[in-house]
Amino acid sequence: MIYVGAFIAIQFIIVTAILLYRNHNPQGVLLIMGILMMTIGLFIGLENVDVTGTTGLVAFDLFKKIEETFTSNLMNVGFMIMTIGGYVDYMKRIKASDALVYVSMQPLSLFKKFPYIAAISIIPIGQILFISIPSATGLGLLLVASIMPVLIRIGVSKLTAVSVITACTVFDMGPSSANTLRASELSELNSISYFLEYQLPIVIPMTIVLMLLYYITSRYYDKKDAAKKPAQTEKVVHENFDVDVPLIYAVLPLLPIVLLIVFSRYLQLFNPPIELNTTTAMIISLFVAIIFELIRVKSITKMFENLKYFWEGMGKVFASVVTLIVSAEIFSNGLISLGFIEALVQGSTHLGFSGAVIGVIIAIIIFLAATLMGSGNASFFSFGPLIPGIAQRFGMVPVDMVLPMQLSASMGRATSPIAGVVIATAEIAGVSTFELAKRNMIPLGGTLLFMLIYNQLFL
Template sequence: MTELLIGLVITIAVGYYIVKGYNAAGVLLTAGVSLLIIAGLLGHSVLPAKVASTGNLLTDSLEYVKYMLQNRGGGLGLQIMLLCGFASYMTYIGANNVVVKQFSKPLSFIKSPYALLVAAYIVACLMSLAVSSATGLGVLLMATLFPMMTAMGISRPAAAAVCASPAAIILSPTSGDVVVAAEKSGLPLHVFAVETVLPVSICAIIVMAVAAFFWNKYLDKRDNTPMERVDISEMEVNAPGYYSILPFMPIIGVFLFNGETIPGLKLDIYTIVIVSIALGAVVDFLTNRLDGKATLSNLESCYAGMGDAFKGVVMLLVAAGVFAQGLMTVGTIDNLIALADKAGAGGFALMLLLTALTVAAAIATGSGNAPFYAFVELAPQLAGKLGLSPAFLIIPMLQASNLGRTISPVSGVIVATSGMAKISPFDVVKRTFVPVICGLATVIIGTFVLVPMYV
């Protein structure tokens, strides 16, 4: 219980100092390293099994910072830098302005920016079928849809929240979480994913879209949030009309090549973005009448965007990862699991308890996978003791882990989207909070109605 209290106190302190305006990356790094040191003093292993110890408690704590820089800086961090560089390049050569100009005509009959927000959210949710990473999808949407949404009158916090939210509800029947959940539920994958989870997911997405419409409209009015709607008649567009396809090349590439759509050709998101940048440069080179000097000069905006992304987004992700590791290492998650194991509750009460604990762990750590994988091991055991269907407990936990991540100010997707939008993570969380609560309530009700409680 001591470890749980330590985790809660430090988590509250982190929130307090970030709200007070302290540098978020610095606060998270300080808290994370402190938790790792405390964990070592309490006798816990500071480093995960795959990271070799340095032989000293203090240097082990810093060794994990190095590991996160290598892991996130070279993996997810590289993806973020590439996409941010691509977005900067598209803005610099005028492609984003062309998109806004062309799309404004067919969308001009939609007077409410909040109706556009709902449409963008539905499109983003469908894209989660192609991009499994919540942070990767959020960054991709920020690089492609975000400039268009803000230009059409959607406020920056609302647009960033749309980009951060599509992976809050799992739609893909082949995601790793769903495969594990089906196995622990004792059901065939197609029965669990398509016949059981999918109807609940669709209902939750509809409810969240409606909630996002009214909640963002209310917050924009209450806070007098500035809108950036562009007067299309006064917009200066110097690039040719065919540039409008360039900003969407990463999205097109994901659907074409992030699988076996074209036999024998499969590209990951990193290569897709690099190909998109290269194609953009080729188009720019031809448009500029083979002026290589101008083309290479324009590419400088891409490199500058990548550097800004490392400074503003990637370091925050590294810091959030260290903080999450500190919370898990000190024993906060293990203590939450112990609370669930000791709960002598009935079927529905137990489901609510496990769901609440999963959400709490996801908010604290910023991870959707770690809390679910930790708690899902308990579900079959607890279900067996009470004669419950494991699926009745597991489905809300599966969705709750992803929903909780969407309202965590230290989660990768919130940090990345807020960093790219140049706003506080708390501004994004404020926008996602009510839709997430509505989505969670829908998941719980849907599970109660559609999934048998007892075996």
């Protein structure tokens, strides 16, 4: 029966892809397809609706699942995304983003001749930040607010700037990553040992390959796009730029990142330790920005007038980003309820391949599942519990199978047009989620191939 469910899931995936390609509302498509898959899963007896406290009627439980998905997202990542979206809009309104661009352009002016080197240099820096800020969407939005304007001014396109920003989040690593914690648990290792002894040795060469691939593909796509609209590209690169706010405002877009790094558990600068999460750092930064504005405009009325753009930014992000993330999660639940993930695993193990080949196949499947589901956590957590048993069956050390699977999940996420980080950064930057996912596919597909070969030969 599980293969019947998987076959039905594939039909839904095809229909969903067609509807999205035809520009139907993505929230509506994903939500309705997810509910339909969950309903069919119930009828064929594959899975019950997982809700906290049933309503007493299965049909109503389906809709309660939507409510709980909205609630859980709003309480966690949803509110964080909304505060970041509001902060980004507020930074634009008070021209703090302009100040950051102006200040950054001075030392980066030498990169005007090498804009793509500047762009790919963001990747390792962002990955270091990702260890301290283990939220792909959160870090992506922070970098869109602070780094993207700089990259655009030195001559790369919006899509190139956003794509290298999402590349900063393609390796879930460090002890704060949920996938890392789960992977270390499945590997029966301490999370620090897993990070230092297993993740870093493979992520470092993967990062070099990733940077090279982004350099090549970004230049190719930008030249291709520039041929279609040369006048617009010329304007972006050579337009004069000045600011009419104090240059101290340049610190405001970067302030949340600075706070998150300084007040993290890893630096241990304070005793007892002080730790901030992303949302708290955004709110603190907002109040600092309000004080800056009050000093500059010397008018409480004007200060409050500008502050409304923070709330409006939160509302826009809720309507465009949070609703899409919730719909994507319902769609993911629908795939799981039809046994799509379990069928993929069972089908791979029954083909009679060796443990190494099975590991490669499952890593590729997880990459594709993350692309389809828009979530590295969902795809890895779905497969993860099965890995130790598969490794034991083939006489392998669990970490040798777990590591490439864990990394492939986070890479697959960045190639998905329904992933939170892709949706959020694309919406804020004003680019197409599908174009962004397409930009990421070749570099991440190539890096996945490199990882699988490198893992077999050297680790």
